[in-house]
Amino acid sequence: xCKDVFFIGVDVGSxxxxxxxxxxxxxxxxxxxxxxxxxxxxxxxxxxxxxNIWENCLIVIKNVISSVNPNFIKGIxxxxxxxxxxxxxxxxxxxxxxxxxxxxxxxxxxxxxxxAEADLINKSGHEILKYVGGKVSLExxxxxxxxxxxxxxxxxxxxxxxxxxxxFLTWKATGSLSRSLCSLVCKWNYECAENGKQGWNTSFLKxxxxxxxxxxxxxxxxSKVLMPGEYCGGxxxxxxxxxxxxxxxxxxxxxxxxxxGGLGMIGTQxxxxxxxxSSRLSLxxxxxxxxxxxxxKPIIVQGIWGPYYSAMVANMWLNExxxxxxxxxxxxxxxxxxxxxxxxxxxxxGELRKHLYSLLIKMAHEKSLTDMNLLTKDFHVYPDFxxxxxxxxxxxxxxxxxxxxxxxSEEKEIALLYLATLQGLSYGTRHIIDALLLxxxxxxxxxxxxxxxxxxxxxxxxQSDVVGLPILKPNEKESVLVGSAILGACASQYFNNTxxxxxxxxxxxxxIKPNTEIxxxxxKKYNVFLRMxxxxxxxxxxxx
Numbered sequence: 001x002c003k004d005v006f007f008i009g010v011d012v013g014s015x016x017x018x019x020x021x022x023x024x025x026x027x028x029x030x031x032x033x034x035x036x037x038x039x040x041x042x043x044x045x046x047x048x049x050x051x052n053i054w055e056n057c058l059i060v061i062k063n064v065i066s067s068v069n070p071n072f073i074k075g076i077x078x079x080x081x082x083x084x085x086x087x088x089x090x091x092x093x094x095x096x097x098x099x100x101x102x103x104x105x106x107x108x109x110x111x112x113x114x115x116a117e118a119d120l121i122n123k124s125g126h127e128i129l130k131y132v133g134g135k136v137s138l139e140x141x142x143x144x145x146x147x148x149x150x151x152x153x154x155x156x157x158x159x160x161x162x163x164x165x166x167x168f169l170t171w172k173a174t175g176s177l178s179r180s181l182c183s184l185v186c187k188w189n190y191e192c193a194e195n196g197k198q199g200w201n202t203s204f205l206k207x208x209x210x211x212x213x214x215x216x217x218x219x220x221x222x223s224k225v226l227m228p229g230e231y232c233g234g235x236x237x238x239x240x241x242x243x244x245x246x247x248x249x250x251x252x253x254x255x256x257x258x259x260x261g262g263l264g265m266i267g268t269q270x271x272x273x274x275x276x277x278s279s280r281l282s283l284x285x286x287x288x289x290x291x292x293x294x295x296x297k298p299i300i301v302q303g304i305w306g307p308y309y310s311a312m313v314a315n316m317w318l319n320e321x322x323x324x325x326x327x328x329x330x331x332x333x334x335x336x337x338x339x340x341x342x343x344x345x346x347x348x349x350g351e352l353r354k355h356l357y358s359l360l361i362k363m364a365h366e367k368s369l370t371d372m373n374l375l376t377k378d379f380h381v382y383p384d385f386x387x388x389x390x391x392x393x394x395x396x397x398x399x400x401x402x403x404x405x406x407x408x409s410e411e412k413e414i415a416l417l418y419l420a421t422l423q424g425l426s427y428g429t430r431h432i433i434d435a436l437l438l439x440x441x442x443x444x445x446x447x448x449x450x451x452x453x454x455x456x457x458x459x460x461x462x463q464s465d466v467v468g469l470p471i472l473k474p475n476e477k478e479s480v481l482v483g484s485a486i487l488g489a490c491a492s493q494y495f496n497n498t499x500x501x502x503x504x505x506x507x508x509x510x511x512i513k514p515n516t517e518i519x520x521x522x523x524k525k526y527n528v529f530l531r532m533x534x535x536x537x538x539x540x541x542x543x544x
Contacts, residue, residue: 004072005494008064009485010057011257012036012080012165014110014287017053019060020478021068022485024494026264026505028478032063039104041097046108050085050093053106053165054172061243070245074494076173077229077252077487079260079480080165082187083108084144089160096148106165107144110287110324112387112395114143117150126204128189133303135393139324140187145210162213162220164188166254174233174251179222182255185308186320188221192309194298194317198225226253227310228263229490229498252487257480258290258322259312264483265448266294266313267506270472274445277313280472281433281444283463284480285451289326289425291390291432293319293441301439303391304432314498319441321390321432326425327453329385329399333421339410353456359415371518373462376420379403380525382532383424391435392533396540400532422459423522426466427529433467447471448509450479464514466522472509482507 006029009020015038021030034056039047057078065073084107088094093105107113118138122129129136136143141164149156163171164183171177184190191201200218205211213221226232234248241247255263261284266277274280282292294316298307306319325332334340334352343352364372380402387395403420407413429447437443449471453459464471476482486501495501 005074006072007485007488008076009481010078011480011484012053014081017056017060019064020481021064026482026507030064032060034060041099044112046111047104048106048108049103050105073245075250075488075492077484078166078169078254079257079484081109082256083165084141085163085165085168086159087161088158109139112138114138114147117146118143121208124207128201128204130300132305133393138395142189170232170251170254173239175236176233178224178226178232180228180254181225182228182259182311185311228253228255229487231491250491252491258284260483261450261480262292262312263486264479265450265474267502268472268474268509270509270511279445280448282448285453287328289323291321293436299440301435303393323428324389325386329383333417337414339414356415356418357458360419373518379416379420380528381420381424383428390432422462426463427526430467449473460512464512465518468514468519471512474509476507
């Protein structure tokens with residue numbers, strides 16, 4: 001391998017833009033990060049600025065290549081959240097809500113304004129919905145586009161281009177209006193079926209009232225569709241000059257951020273762990289958590305998105321599940337507790353979690369318990385505070401807490417709340433696995449895990465204990481950035497194919513093994529978890 005070959009990975013997450021300089025072995029040599037601005041004009045509205053995002057992309061890229069000969073940069077890859085970018089007919093930002101601030105031209109993935117529109121689309125019962133677990137999510141793009149048409153109908157004719165955020169980034173870099181198959185099949189109801197049929201489904205768009213998106217050869221939503229990592233163009237002269245890179249530097253077709261994490265991890269190797277990629281479930285854990293499974297054959301799973309062809313790994317079918325709030329939920333339950341407010345003023349996030357961990361150890365010792373998990377015998381958290389993405393596919397689900405007491409020791413109470421929330425998130429993973437297995441997946445042999453929450457070792461261990469499987473945690477901490485860099489490597493054609501790039505850049509992993517002695521306890525708590533969502537559904541029926 002050549003020591004003078006590097007790739008750039010750019011990741012646009014929910015709160016920040018990051019870039020990395022990555023070598024041919026998948027080692028991240030340098031990173032840079034810039035925080036993003038987010039507006040919350042109403043409850044469940046989340047908006048960002050494409051101008052703010054792109055400017056920060058340029059800054060972080062320049063930071064990571066500042067001491068590198070531009071001749072050695074062979075490719076660039078972009079990933080981003082599946083947020084909707086809206087431009088006018090002159091390719092300028094245009095407002096996406098009644099605020100009329102054109103700076104706010106992105107509806108974020110987590111925005112839940114399009115509830116009624118998602119319901120309307122789902123009532124159509126169109127055949128294409130089988131590829132999203134039977135129901136389109138209000139976090140996807142078609143409900144959001146329909147919301148714009150119904151609620152900003154006077155401005156609708158002014159909208160000229162709609163991009164998934166990852167595709168917007170490659171357009172800014174290269175000028176290419178191509179779209180990624182990953183974004184389109186996962187979030188835009190673009191058809192890529194097992195019978196080989198591919199394209200925008202005309203009858204679906206007509207039935208939901210968005211047939212005008214087909215005008216002018218689908219100019220607004222894209223007609224040229226490429227595989228993730230496929231060469232989509234070279235850096236334009238202007239962008240190259242701004243960055244100090246060579247014009248024409250290859251740029252890979254983009255991918256969704258969670259899928260980049262899956263791509264960066266899927267080739268990871270751990271001792272005595274099955275290397276077959278279809279035996280692995282990937283968890284990309286950040287503000288939300290995505291659960292990625294790939295299979296050689298398409299498997300339809302009720303309540304879980306997919307199967308999507310070549311959306312992450314070439315020629316494999318992807319099923320995508322997830323939790324709408326995971327890291328966000330942990331932050332919420334801690335920061336909204338009286339003790340959490342006090343502790344947050346003393347500790348940063350990592351130190352706070354360590355403090356709660358030490359409290360749990362102390363409490364378990366005081367009660368002569370063999371494992372701290374036993375502390376929550378009578379304390380249960382159902383974690384769908386921001387709705388259920390999978391496998392219930394019900395955005396109206398709410399969080400639940402059972403076991404609150406009048407306890408003067410607030411720190412002990414918040415420690416229990418923290419532990420029970422970690423457990424609840426892990427039971428959500430198990431619920432997803434059960435749905436995959438019921439639909440026809442072979443039993444998984446391991447979990448792969450990356451993302452911000454994985455810095456918390458208790459979260460990782462509990463996930464392993466609950467599902468009874470070993471977890472591979474990549475030694476390279478930035479799997480998402482490695483995944484986006486793999487896209488740049490594929491575009492550069494340095495490797496023979498995507499599989500070759502994955503295997504060479506995947507790296508090694510630490511193996512976390514489950515504690516089998518606590519499995520029966522978690523089985524019981526998992527049964528409580530199942531009863532909690534079933535009871536909530538009954539409560540809704542009573543109140544109806």
